[in-house]
Amino acid sequence: MSDSSPRARIGISGWRYAPWRKSFYPAGLPQRLELEYAASRLDTIEINGTFYSLQHRDSFVRWRETVPADFRFSVKGPRYITHMLGLRNAETALANFFASGVLALGPTLGPVLWQLPATRRFDADLVDAFCAQLPRTTTAAASIATGHDERLKDRDWVTTDADRPLRHVLEPRHESFGSPECLDVLRRHGVGLVVADSAGKWPQFREVTGDVVYVRLHGSTELYTSGYTEAELDEWAELCRGWLSGSSCPDVRGRDVYVYFDNDVKVHAPFNAIGLAERLR
Structure with a gap:
């Protein structure tokens, strides 16, 4: 948890979408200024490109320099780890991810998201082992990053x-992750269980397991x-207030x-996002 009182940050998943031009983004705004504009209206954005491929370190530097110091990026972990490796034998892949430039975000680095495929069932030993590998601080992440392979040669960070502190959250899409055993594993490692609203396609978990x-x-x-x-935004605002105050958390800690x-x-x-943020001010 942060050093000060718990805080809600409300944002968007990605920021570069053609349909947003002339609607959210003002007409004539250059594409290179879209992140700056979005960061002037919101205080957090989820970086999704990292899910599909390793990004260049210069991109992370540019993103950090574009947003205010109090802004936060969350970063989505690679699907190579979550989908292709299935969380197994991920040591080098984790090193590559953290060496790719994630740490160049500096103080703007927020949580790291690990999204699992809907076919992935809960496996206690597998999830426990993966969570144990995740670095809990940026110093630990930097240490892991030194183990990267040749793909990051001359472009590592x-x-x-x-x-x-470095916080991690898991977004499973199979109902088996709602088991008491899963909640116990995640709580032991301080890994958050994502609350996902998906029009009923995947289960929605609301148990609090991390900080x-x-x-x-x-x-x-x-x-x-x-x-x-x-009305739905009102409902989500009320849920957020419960998490912020701790009244909806098992240990009553915000x-x-x-x-x-x-x-x-x-x-x-x-x-x-703007509407929900206004409700929580």
């Missing part, structure tokens, strides 16, 4: 400007497409809350 509550809103009635009504709207197809995400 294996240092941190300060030793900061941060991480919410992904993919659409309440149509996946990635439907917007959230005023948590930082990160909420990302991923209903981007019809340009609902940024406006929904």
